[in-house]
Amino acid sequence: MTGSSPQIVCDGLRFGYDPRNPDMHFDCVFPAGRITTLIGPSGSGKSTLLNLVAGFESPLEGRVLFGETDMTATPVSDRPVSMIFQENNLFAHLSVFDNVALGISSGLRLAPSQRATVEEALQSVELAGFGVRRPAELSGGERQRVALARVIVRSRPVLLLDEAFASLGPALRRDMLELLIRIQRQRAMTTVMVTHFPSDARFAASQAVFVSGGQVLATGSAETLLDPERTVPEIRAYLGGSGGA
Numbered sequence: 001m002t003g004s005s006p007q008i009v010c011d012g013l014r015f016g017y018d019p020r021n022p023d024m025h026f027d028c029v030f031p032a033g034r035i036t037t038l039i040g041p042s043g044s045g046k047s048t049l050l051n052l053v054a055g056f057e058s059p060l061e062g063r064v065l066f067g068e069t070d071m072t073a074t075p076v077s078d079r080p081v082s083m084i085f086q087e088n089n090l091f092a093h094l095s096v097f098d099n100v101a102l103g104i105s106s107g108l109r110l111a112p113s114q115r116a117t118v119e120e121a122l123q124s125v126e127l128a129g130f131g132v133r134r135p136a137e138l139s140g141g142e143r144q145r146v147a148l149a150r151v152i153v154r155s156r157p158v159l160l161l162d163e164a165f166a167s168l169g170p171a172l173r174r175d176m177l178e179l180l181i182r183i184q185r186q187r188a189m190t191t192v193m194v195t196h197f198p199s200d201a202r203f204a205a206s207q208a209v210f211v212s213g214g215q216v217l218a219t220g221s222a223e224t225l226l227d228p229e230r231t232v233p234e235i236r237a238y239l240g241g242s243g244g245a
């Protein structure tokens with residue numbers, strides 16, 4: 001793998017939570033340096049696919065490739081990935097500053113220049129001065145911004161988001177997506193974003209992967225795949241009458 005962000009290939013992945021019944025089968029490509037949205041009905045396997053890419057789950061067959069590198073057997077901690085979940089991204093007993101600093105040093109031993117890096121990251125997510133607080137003293141949106149600040153200092157080339165902003169209201173979700181886009185563009189991270197909001201997917205993503213029944217049913221440009229007028233019947237049905245506001 002080169003220093004730049006890798007294309008991610010899920011090549012013939014077979015998986016089942018019951019290994020005797022590998023009922024999921026994923027083949028797809030997440031283009032290098034782009035934001036891809038992973039959409040599909042509830043229970044279709046989106047989080048499972050994301051967890052296979054992150055390394056939290058292991059396929060029974062197939063390979064996960066980051067660029068030319070086969071990551072299939074690589075432990076989560078050794079994959080060049082940052083991940084943000086809907087909740088519980090932060091350690092409750094640590095300050096906001098330390099939660100971000102963990103992205104640089106798991107032992108929280110930081111050189112002065114690294115402490116400055118943490119402060120800069122907090123500033124860039126508009127949380128300057130919040131470093132001394134505990135996560136419980138923040139709003140849900142602020143907690144997710146701390147998680148984004150940690151993504152900034154970790155500086156990994158791959159970013160995975162599993163419904164990261166789902167519990168926030170529409171205006172705040174849009175603000176968070178704008179922040180995400182800004183951070184993603186600065187580093188050209190290969191980004192995969194699971195969301196249940198087609199409008200969020202259309203706003204942030206250039207590519208889309210549609211998962212249904214444990215399989216990838218369609219991939220392509222987000223603009224086309226998420227347009228009820230131009231997409232395939234399965235996605236039109238998923239988007240519903242309103243076109244998926």
Ligand SMILES: Nc1ncnc2c1ncn2[C@@H]1O[C@H](COP(=O)(O)OP(=O)(O)OP(=O)(O)O)[C@@H](O)[C@H]1O
Nearest residue numbers: 017018040041042043044045046047048049196211
């Ligand atoms: N840890 C687990 N053990 C057993 N089955 C699981 C586990 N996690 C998920 N599943 C099952 O695997 C299937 C896919 O789940 P997954 O969470 O990947 O779907 P999803 O598309 O992300 O759903 P949602 O949009 O509701 O979050 C579902 O049938 C789910 O019940």
